Amino acid sequence: xxxxxxxxxxxxxxxxxxxxxxxxxxxxxxxxxxxxxxxxxxxxxxxxxxxxxxxxxxxxxxxxxxxxxxxxxxxxxxxxxxxxxxxxxxxxxxxxxxxxxxxxxxxxxxxxxxxxxxxxxxxxxxxxxxxxxxxxxxxxxxxxxxxxxxxxxxxxxxxxxxxxxxxxxxxxxxxxxxxxxxxxxxxxxxxxxxxxxxxxxxxxxxxxxxxxxxxxxxxxxxxxxxxxxxxxxxxxxxxxxxxxxxxxxxxxxxxxxxxxxxxxxxxxxxxxxxxxxxxxxxxxxxxxxxxxxxxxxxxxxxxxxxxxxxxxxxxxxxxxxxxxxxxxxxxxxxxxxxxxxxxxxxxxxxxxxxxxxxxxxxxxxxxxxxxxxxxxxxxxxxxxxxxxxxxxxxxxxxxxxxxxxxxxxxxxxxxxxxxxxxxxxxxxxxxxxxxxxxxxxxxxxxxxxxxxxxxxxxxxxxxxxxxxxxxxxxxxxx
Ligand SMILES: O=C1O[C@H](COP(=O)(O)O)[C@@H](O)[C@H](O)[C@H]1O
Numbered sequence: 294x295x296x297x298x299x300x301x302x303x304x305x306x307x308x309x310x311x312x313x314x315x316x317x318x319x320x321x322x323x324x325x326x327x328x329x330x331x332x333x334x335x336x337x338x339x340x341x342x343x344x345x346x347x348x349x350x351x352x353x354x355x356x357x358x359x360x361x362x363x364x365x366x367x368x369x370x371x372x373x374x375x376x377x378x379x380x381x382x383x384x385x386x387x388x389x390x391x392x393x394x395x396x397x398x399x400x401x402x403x404x405x406x407x408x409x410x411x412x413x414x415x416x417x418x419x420x421x422x423x424x425x426x427x428x429x430x431x432x433x434x435x436x437x438x439x440x441x442x443x444x445x446x447x448x449x450x451x452x453x454x455x456x457x458x459x460x461x462x463x464x465x466x467x468x469x470x471x472x473x474x475x476x477x478x479x480x481x482x483x484x485x486x487x488x489x490x491x492x493x494x495x496x497x498x499x500x501x502x503x504x505x506x507x508x509x510x511x512x513x514x515x516x517x518x519x520x521x522x523x524x525x526x527x528x529x530x531x532x533x534x535x536x537x538x539x540x541x542x543x544x545x546x547x548x549x550x551x552x553x554x555x556x557x558x559x560x561x562x563x564x565x566x567x568x569x570x571x572x573x574x575x576x577x578x579x580x581x582x583x584x585x586x587x588x589x590x591x592x593x594x595x596x597x598x599x600x601x602x603x604x605x606x607x608x609x610x611x612x613x614x615x616x617x618x619x620x621x622x623x624x625x626x627x628x629x630x631x632x633x634x635x636x637x638x639x640x641x642x643x644x645x646x647x648x649x650x651x652x653x654x655x656x657x658x659x660x661x662x663x664x665x666x667x668x669x670x671x672x673x674x675x676x677x678x679x680x681x682x683x684x685x686x687x688x689x690x691x692x693x694x695x696x697x698x699x700x701x702x703x704x705x706x707x708x709x710x711x712x713x714x715x716x717x718x719x720x721x722x723x724x725x726x727x728x729x730x731x732x733x734x735x736x737x738x739x740x741x742x743x744x745x746x747x748x749x750x751x752x753x754x755x756x757x758x759x760x761x762x763x764x765x766x767x768x769x770x771x
Contacts, residue, residue, distance in 0.1 A: 317349045317412035318719065323397045323428060324419035325354030325365070329446065333477070334419060335369055336376030337711025339383060343373075344707055345716070348382040352390040355397065355406055365392030376709055398427040403435045410438060415718060417444040421525070422451065429462050437466060444473045444718050447538045448529065449727070452743075453736040460729040473718045473726035478539040480713030480725060482706035483674045487546045487647065488555070490672055490679060497670070498551065501649065502626045507667065508650045508771070509547060511540050513636045513674060514643035518587065518597045518758060519614075523605030531616035532584070532739055532746075535636035541568065541735045542727065543674065544632055547647055548622050557723025561731070567622060568734035574619040574631055574771060578745040583754070583766060584613035587639040590758030597639055597758040611746075611753050614638040615762055618742055619769055631771040639758035645675030663687070663694035678702040 320338070322330055342350060354365050370387045373379075393409065395402035397420075407414075416437070418425050425445060437443075443463060450456030463472050478484050491498050500506070513535055519526055526534060545564035548571075552559035574581040588599040601608040615637030622632060637643075651668040671680040680700045687695025708716065717725025745751050754763040 317351065319351040319353060319410040319412060319414045320417060320715075320719070321353045321355065321406060321410055321414060322417045322419055323355055323406075324417075324421075324424075325392065326356035326358045326360065327419055329419045330354070331368060331372055333709075333711045334417070334715070335372030336378075337480075337709040337713070338715050339373030339376040339378030340708045340712040341715050341719070342382050342386050343378040343380050344712075346380075346382045347719075348385040349412075350386050350719075351411060352386055353406070353409055354390065354392045355395050357394065357396050359394050360392045362391045366390055376712070398424060398431050400431055400435050403428075403431050407435065407438065413440050413442070414438050415442040415444060417718075419446055422448055426459065426462075429459065429466070433462060433466055440471070441467055442471045442473060442718060442721070443467055444475060444726075446475050448533060449474050449538075449732040450736060451533075452740060453733050456729075456733045456736050460733065463729070469729055470721075470723070472729065474729070474732055475714055475718075476538055476542050476727050477710045477714050478542055478674075479727075480708075480710040480717065481674070482703075482713075483672075483677055484543060484546065485713075486677075486679075486703070487543070487672060491547075492551050500651070503628055503630045505651055506630055506649050507652045508630060509632045510646075510648040510650065511543055511547065511632060511634045512644045512646055512648070513540060514615075514640035514645065514761075515636075515638050516592045516640065516643055518592070518639040519600060519603045519606070521604070523603055527606045527610055527612050530584075530612040531614055531636050531638065532618070532742060536616055536618060536634055537735050537739045540634050540636060541571075541738060542731075543647065544571070544620070544622075544634060545731070548624070548627055548632070550624075550626065555724060560724040561728045565728065565731050565734065567624065568731055568738065570623045570627075571620050571632075571734075571738050572623065573738070573741050574621045576741070578618070578742040579750040581619040581769070581771075582742045582745065582751055583615075583617045583763075584746060584751060585615040585637075585754040585756050585763045585766075586612065587614050587637075587758040588755050590639065590760065592639050592641055592759040599758075600639075613746075613753060615640070615756060617766075617769075618739070619771060620738065631769065633769055637756075637762060641759040641761060643675075645673065647672045647674065661686075661692055661694055662690070664696070665694055666696045676702070677704065 324330060366387055369390050373383050393406055395406050397403055418428055420428060450459050545567045548567045549563035552563045586600050590597060600614055617635040620632040620634060649670045665684050666682060669682040680698050682698050684694045685697050687693055756763045
């Protein structure tokens with residue numbers, strides 16, 4: 294098995310061996326003082342160090358702000374504990390970690406940082422977009438140790454052109470194979486489960502095509518509102534924040550042709566083919582996209598102010614907190630099937646799933662009575678569950694149909710999402726990150742929508758926080 298094959302749960306390494314054979318390695322986190330590092334990255338890393346006995350990992354945190362080694366060590370220890378990690382490997386990594394105050398956009402600061410790295414070096418850029426580009430430029434000037442892996446958080450560029458320019462900059466630094474564009478959805482067991490459900494079930498995969506499927510709904514709604522993230526979110530909105538990145542990656546997994554292996558090259562080629570074939574339905578973003586923004590309301594018993602009253606938002610920007618777009622995937626398998634992609638914040642009773650809506654049966658024998666529902670296969674993206682909605686002869690009259698749902702849940706993965714992502718990075722599992730061409734394609738897909746919205750061709754509606762969206766939105770007619 295080569296290095297970059299997706300490993301499913303339970304594929305942990307034998308205790309005592311390191312992630313990359315016996316080679317020591319350094320993980321240098323730039324942006325160590327940020328929320329992403331403390332809230333997501335470190336708890337995920339702790340679990341990975343624990344399950345993989347990765348005691349030889351040298352973790353270096355760096356940011357512009359002053360911090361002592363001691364202070365950083367307790368931050369790391371706390372975050373590892375939050376992620377449920379404990380044991381000798383965890384203790385060793387905590388004891389050896391250090392913090393270096395440096396400005397990574399500055400050559401001197403970078404050289405100082407790189408001088409502390411040993412073995413195979415992975416530089417994780419947990420930085421805001423503008424700083425990230427400046428840091429890549431600085432890295433291009435200073436150069437990086439041979440074999441360095443670069444890890445970049447989203448957003449990767451702000452449009453297709455800037456994503457291409459960033460790719461070019463990175464390719465001047467390290468080969469594409471050594472670049473990991475992080476999409477934490479690709480570390481979610483629920484998302485990876487799409488592979489198992491699709492490709493290990495004879496009763497599923499042959500049915501997933503335009504012959505049997507009428508529509509595919511990819512939905513990731515959240516009860517969460519802005520929650521203090523105006524600085525990032527107000528300049529992004531739901532379409533860029535969720536659809537351009539995560540949900541198009543999910544769409545690619547859902548629609549790709551079966552790859553012959555789970556090697557990075559096979560999975561990524563199959564996904565890239567889908568993205569290249571994807572466009573807004575009927576090429577009409579004004580007709581097949583919608584946007585809305587929440588007003589004050591109650592979600593899960595919490596009162597949320599209206600989005601525009603959240604601190605740091607600029608109402609004039611017209612940032613949407615709910616985005617929907619209907620996409621076409623022009624391949625033999627999916628031509629004519631609408632993919633309705635949606636993500637919203639502050640939504641009551643949110644759905645997080647991929648739902649395949651099947652066509653009606655060609656013929657129902659006369660004599661079977663009752664309502665026939667369209668079959669649906671739902672694969673949960675948040676809650677870990679799979680549901681199949683079927684028609685059966687119900688109780689009572691044996692010829693009367695009733696709908697039933699076959700449902701099963703499954704437990705969490707061994708690692709938190711960021712643990713899985715970091716494992717992908719440290720073990721070079723390519724399918725768990727986004728290839729450069731895919732990120733450009735994803736921007737290309739949504740640019741017509743952004744353009745239509747920018748020019749006011751699609752109205753910005755309101756919905757009450759805690760509702761399911763604007764009251765006047767009806768089902769898509771495609
Ligand atoms: O990347 C993001 O994802 C989260 C949703 O993912 P989750 O794993 O935290 O459930 C979303 O809330 C956030 O706005 C977005 O930037």
